[in-house]
Amino acid sequence: MCPASARNVIISASELGAVLSGSTSISTPPVVLEVGRKNGDGVDPRHSYATGHIPGAHYVEFEADLVGTPTGSSGQGPLPEVGDLQGRLRDWGVDDGGTVVVHTRGNPAVAARAWWILRWAGVADTRCLDGGLAAWQAFGGPLDTAVPPPAAGTAVVRPGSLPVLTAEDAGRLATAGHLVDARSPEAYAGDPRRTGTGHIPGAYSVPGSDNFSGGRLRGAAELRALYADHLDGRAVGAYCGGGVSATTTVLALASLGVEAALYPGSWSAWITDPARPTTTGTDPGARPPAAR
Known part of the structure; x- marks a missing residue:
């Protein structure tokens, strides 16, 4: 390789x-x-x-x-x-x-x-x-039922080799850069009658499922079109519900040579602090001042 x-x-x-x-x-x-x-x-x-x-x-x-x-x-x-x-x-x-x-x-x-x-x-x-x-x-690749035994690799973990966002970072990025919400449109929009629903103010909706077609990552031209509004050179970050779907955003952008940061805690962490702003609806909403 x-x-x-x-x-x-x-x-x-x-x-x-x-x-x-x-x-x-x-x-x-x-x-x-x-x-x-x-x-x-x-x-x-x-x-x-x-x-x-x-x-x-x-x-x-x-x-x-x-x-x-x-x-x-x-x-x-x-x-x-x-x-x-x-x-x-x-x-x-x-x-x-x-x-x-x-x-x-x-x-x-x-x-x-x-x-x-x-x-x-x-x-x-x-x-x-x-x-x-x-x-x-x-x-036509072969399949096997043999379970490999534990090996003896030499990997050394170096945490932080990809960029990570804290909640404060995510709030700032929604103001100064591009914060992408990878959840479904329904989860992004939320319900104004229900607390804990909606999205981070200033975040844009690009569902993670849109990165794939038939289970395969879309080609470069399709991905550039999908993220065209967010490829202006400013920093990009991604979040979802629990830090899974948003990794498809990071993956897709990496395939284009664009480094995006992940907010691992995502929405499930954001809403643990009632002081953090939220908004509902299909628009990003007013971009908040930089998070404290």
């Missing part, structure tokens, strides 16, 4: 297949991670993994492995503890300076969150498998 770069954020199924089959000159194949997230239907996604996965892929449990312990002000998806994450990366066989490919069987936002966490942790050459496992199967 090519050296990591701002544009180098995804890999196609055919490219991954060539690497894993030894058809390229790459001496060290990437670590492949399948990320599963429980969705409340009682089905453990690990069972699907066990029935057949990309050969050599390790299973990653979204909540246990990529999310820290929530506190009263952290929001739903706080960052994982550095020591815990480093231990898991090593168990998955991730080496310092190595390459990782992440994917899911469904929602691409889950893979984007894994991509973001690993890059935030300093695993610079982390890619999302474009289209996830469905694309791998459509390509």
